Amino acid sequence: LEQNEIHAAQIIVDLKVRNTDKVFDYIVPPELRAQMRVGLRVLVPFGTRTLEGYVVRYPVVSATSGLKPIISILDPEPFVTERELQVAEWMRDEYLCLFAHAVQCWLPPGTALRSSSQAVKMWQEEYRLLPGARAELDALKRAPRQREAVQMMLAQDGKATAGELRAAGFSTAVLEGLMQKGLAVKEKVRIKRDPWRHQSFTRTDHSLTPDQAVAVARITAALDSRGRFLLHGVTGSGKTLVYLHVIRAAIERGYSAIVLVPEISLTPQAVAEFKGWFGDRVAVLHSRLSISERADQWHAAADGGVQVVLGARSAVFAPLRNLGLIIIDEEQENAYKQEETPRYHTRDVAARRLSKNGVLVLGSATPSIESYTAAQQQQFELLRLPHRVDNSPLPPVEVVDMREELLAGNRSIFSRKLQLELHNCLTHGEQAVLFLNRRGFASFVLCRECGTAMGCRSCQVSLTFHEPNTLACHYCGARRALPQRCPTCGGVYLRPFGAGTQRVEQEVRKLYPRARVLRMDVDTTARKGAHEAIWQAFLHRQADILVGTQMVAKGLHFPGVTLVGVVSADTSLHFPDFRAAERTFQLLTQVAGRAGRGEKDGRVVIQTYTPDHYAVITAKEQNYEAFYEVEREFRKRANYPPFGSLARLLLTADDEEELARIAGRVGLACQGTGAEVVGPAPAPLSRLKDRYRWHILLKGEQRAVLAAAKAGIAAAGRSCRIIADVNPYSLL
């Protein structure tokens, strides 16, 4: 070994390519050794180029000969800790992503030079007066510009940024004069931008109900050790107040906390509530902030300036030190699954971050099957908030059997019951919400006489209708002709299904020409601020009926609404996805929770062709446990999560035939690890942006599934791109 090779560091380079996704050894030149630490960002020679990299181990003795030296260290402090790098390593293995992608999650927003064009300015030059400067003011009579500069700086805490001084007309000569005389120094300081600096917040407080108090006590008691809690609280049961009390307790003990909420719930009101309690000890991270604002919030957390980070999914990576608590509100939300690489699940990353110590709290009115199963297996302590804070009863839910409507000759998309309720609602001057899950592209085929949806026998998911008259399984790719008659009842009314929000809006206007109708869906909320505008308009009673998709179901509280109509529960129920029943239950439960939260009683009408489906029945009864029991058995039987692991390999290429050939080869390579290989099959979105898409599903035990996926990835050549998604939430 050469002397140099003893002082080596292991580096991962910032090149997001599979071939280079490994550690490279570099010599640490003597002048850098004193500063060298794990986690530092460095510049290294790589082939003919120079790249950014991150130190993942130091010091190491390298067995490789002919090492190149590290060129320079890029930041004074590491952006990632060793512990965070360990979690990144776990992410790489768990999600089969590149190490560089996993590490990137932990870096301040805008750090990546390569992938992000908008590198964020993090440092700025600041001039600061030295203590004696004020006394020397008189001595500057013959240097009026310098004197004015000192006065300006005195007026703002004895400092000013280079930009401010330049704007005020001071040249560098003036400032250099000041430095020469020993009156000021120039420093590099972190840029700080506080998006909330002009706002003030007040704290709202209520006393805890007995259930809330128990939850707070149990969670607080675990703060100094390791705790896992599932807070199962119905809509309106006051989960947030529990969070606030627990966070306060954590801060008092010197811990920091992360609160995660779905992006859509991160409203100004929600932010204000936390700001009211914790003031500038809270940083908020979400996508509406500019990259530089996000970077500032990130650094505030890293510097210890804040103890609480409130944010969406990616805030699980917030660089808080002495982290003692992570709260995931509405933990069942799909938004916690990242749908780009690295395709992590926030819940798993949070658990991993706190694997040694710290408390993880999951909160939900309708816990995910995964989490509730974990609670049943004693991995989580279950805490219940079964009552609404105001003790108002949940609204009555009525399920309308649309098969009977057809038999009675009603071919409208509204049942007689819903029409009646709408009429009543409008004549009393009250408001109604019509909800519709219009995830339009996949239409399933339903027997309108018996309500059976055509399904795949081997995958236990609904088949999707394709022109002309074909049924296809989006999991395994099986295809068959649309039968003439229903295999269950022999009926002949087999129809592709799916009416959109536009159609509903049109029908409403036709039926109630005098009603004022608003529509809220992806199309009407695309414009920035449109979401808020529609919401405000409806809140202020500028409309009578709001027609919308999922977004109206989430967390909105309209006191004037007394009627909620679910136009079709079937659309989400027969979505080609093994979580379809779970999603439907969650949605119906949420929607039901919307009605009657004002002074007047509310009512809910659910229309469906499958009133006997367990998701519909249990949602009507608002009986989570009953739903869980049935759903758990289905998951067990079909080996779906959490009783079996699932991974999806998505292959894309320009050439369709070549892709099919490669997919076949990759599918073969996946065999032999014990995982069940489903497909290859064309993906539901079989072509996107001129690229063809095929996928392969892997089912079985976690280890077998990961091994199979790895083998598949290795077998895909250069001519096709392959993406692994471990425990995917979307199979499009």
Added chain:
DNA sequence: AGCACGCCGACT
């Protein structure tokens, strides 16, 4: 990702 190396077709 880039960029070299390398082995087969139509050109000054």
Added chain:
DNA sequence: GTCGGCGTGCTC
């Protein structure tokens, strides 16, 4: 004879 096509392999 050579210029250049892009298949394959490497980057500490």
